Amino acid sequence: MLIKVSSASNSGLQTIAIDVEINVAGKGLPAFEIIGLPNKAVDESRDRVKTAIINSHIQFPSRRITINLAPADIPKEGSFYDLPIAVGILASVVGYQLPEESLFFGELSLDGTLRHTRGALLLSLFAKEKGIKNIFVPKASANEAAIVKGVNVYPIESLNQLSSYFSGEIDLQPAKYIEAKDDWMNAQAEFDMAEILGQEQAKRAAEISASGGHNLFLVGTPGSGKTMLARALAGILPSLSEKESLEVTKIYSASGRIPPEGSLVKTRPFRAPHHTISRVGLIGGSTKPQPGEVSLSHRGILFLDEFSEFPRSVLEALRQPLEDGSLTISRSRERVTYPSRFVLIASANPCPCGYLHHPKKPCLCTSREVEKYRKRVSGPILDRIDLHIDVPVVDIKELAKDRRLKDELEPSAIIRGRVIRARETQKNRFFDDGIHTNAEMKNKHIKKHCPLSKEVRHLLQQAGMNFQLSARSYYKMIKVARTIADLDDSRDITVSHMAEALQYRPRVQERE
């Protein structure tokens, strides 16, 4: 008896339909075979399915069972074929009428229960796109799939439950549609801005960075608070919008990072990989391309502490994602595109010993060493960072005054309020441009939204010539000035906005 069960397989963020054909032959030696280019995980599904069916107290047919995963020329991987295979076998043995227009998806446990399976959200989105009414997923993954409206998501606990549903003994209710309500959470930051003493200029830069989505490069002596500042930055970011949240959740679902029972990702990602990270770890890759840190920090922050300690080949790979906001990983078998619109926060010391330009401590490095250290981060990378800022040494006297000062310092919540207002302005401005922040502006957007007065243009030209700004930096200055103007609630970019923006220009090309 031949049974067809529909499922779908994810490759990156794309989903393709897979037909699972199950034939139980009436003659020949008993066997259980899976064909259609299964990999190890799919091949092992035989033993899971068999044991799960036996442990669900259902007679496993001692017949020749052939499973075909069509289209047969696409390599199959993953554990989610367990459920469609088991359903097909049950249907042919017990003779259930399977519901039409349904997708089955899930990994079986040996006791016949279903386990949380990665990629349920992508399946749900696929069902909606193709107009498929029902999807059957493990109960632990149902919350994730139920954020798509218009698809009946049936949460399945075990094979027994599903079998009684098919035979009409029990009724199953689809999981409730989970609406993206306004209960967005702000990212939990380790530090509050009010805990950081001094560093007013750095805090201002952090605020601009958070408002306009600008990349930020912090240079300073050891212990000056670079890391603390970067971590506090997570706390002043606005919460995710519904659309952004879906984008982030898709990436996390595809890579299996949503916990069981988990649903939409509601906080902006903050990723801080160690500098020993490999290129594949940062960018993504492997034969079945997986998202790297740049994609996992999509719509959030990628914090690279000790920027100049990262291997050069790893850093150079950042160029394209920084510029395009997405990247395509090409391998011989597959091409996968992942979004990677993140805000890069990098921090580094000014020289190997760390005390260059320190007011008290002498720097022990030779000028050649300093030169070499600086060259570890290439010009093209620095050119792509909008805000460059020196984090000065904190005066010990200031720290001693701690108690009194603390009440006067602005807490993160107030700064976030300003950031949210600036983002609101940007949202209205880019209503029909398809972008979210000032940093994402392309040249045509800059022409449209950032008209410069004669004085501002003159200032920028002067600065461009004096500081040898690249064409890219030139435009970046306008973008930063736009964000500063937004924070100021100003429609036009004034000379003072531009003058402030120019303080954050890249300084590496300038020789001392």
Next chain:
Amino acid sequence: MKTSNGVKTKNLETGYMGEAIAKKYLEDNGYRVVELNYRTKYAEIDLIAYDKDVLVFIEVRTKIGEQFGTPEETINKNKISRLIRNAEAYIAIKNCQKECRIDAFCVVLDKNRKVERRNHYKNITL
């Protein structure tokens, strides 16, 4: 094979004893034995019987004492694939259109050739 003729004959005898025990046991349990030591091109099938409508190929393993391993241990992956190949050859020769399966029958004898235990394992290939 380096074993002396005497030892080999002894093993063969043990084997035949086991097959006889298996045959008797199966017939007592309603099986209809159709072939004993059927030779195909590749090897030999110990027993072929009908369990109602299902054609059953039975591999009999016999051991005297278990101190050098159990009979079950001697049926490894390699042996099973050989059993499948033999059974398929038989099915092809006889053009059999029935449901089939492969069983194992393990017999352990004591020093006096008395049955210590016998076990019937149904459907070992699935």
